[in-house]
């Protein structure tokens with residue numbers, strides 16, 4: 001079977017979620033970089049629209065299939081490779097808590113910082129806009145975590161919720177959100193920042209990261 005190919009953009013938090021999951025599960029993959037900014041965005045070209053009709057990253061070619069939408073991709077990886085470092089708990093209630101945090105971030109927070117949304121909001125208002133929605137969403141995430149977090153988002157094992165949280169914290173910092181009201185979020189982010197799977201997935205470690213940004 002061909003090596004999986006991830007269509008990814010270095011700074012896209014949704015691509016980053018999938019990179020973390022692939023790394024944690026130790027699934028080797030190649031990256032095809034899709035620049036969201038070059039020439040108005042390579043995600044809008046005809047060739048890529050065939051891969052992903054939403055004209056977004058990520059997309060993953062794996063097991064002879066092409067899949068889109070980051071959470072869907074992560075659940076596919078989990079269902080097809082349940083024993084390679086499980087990223088969902090066994091317990092049904094804990095599974096629901098993982099999905100809850102994933103949903104709040106992936107549906108309730110992140111889409112509001114998508115490039116198409118920020119372009120629509122406009123250069124002048126985009127920082128305030130992003131701060132507003134991330135702060136509102138993080139209030140909910142912090143409250144949910146106060147009931148289910150252990151060392152990580154849900155208990156003491158890394159789950160898909162952590163794959164969603166860390167990139168969203170990066171986005172929050174990018175828009176200069178005041179994170180002091182969110183001590184649990186900050187603690188979990190700190191816990192994971194040096195984890196090898198998270199480090200390797202970081203924007204600054206990506207092949208398409210501009211050299212002036214890469215550390």
Ligand SMILES: O=C(O)/C=C\C(=O)CC(=O)CC(=O)O
Nearest residue numbers: 011012013014036113114115
């Ligand atoms: O400014 C750019 O370089 C272009 C697009 C992105 O980074 C993507 C996002 O910020 C949305 C996201 O993934 O949360």
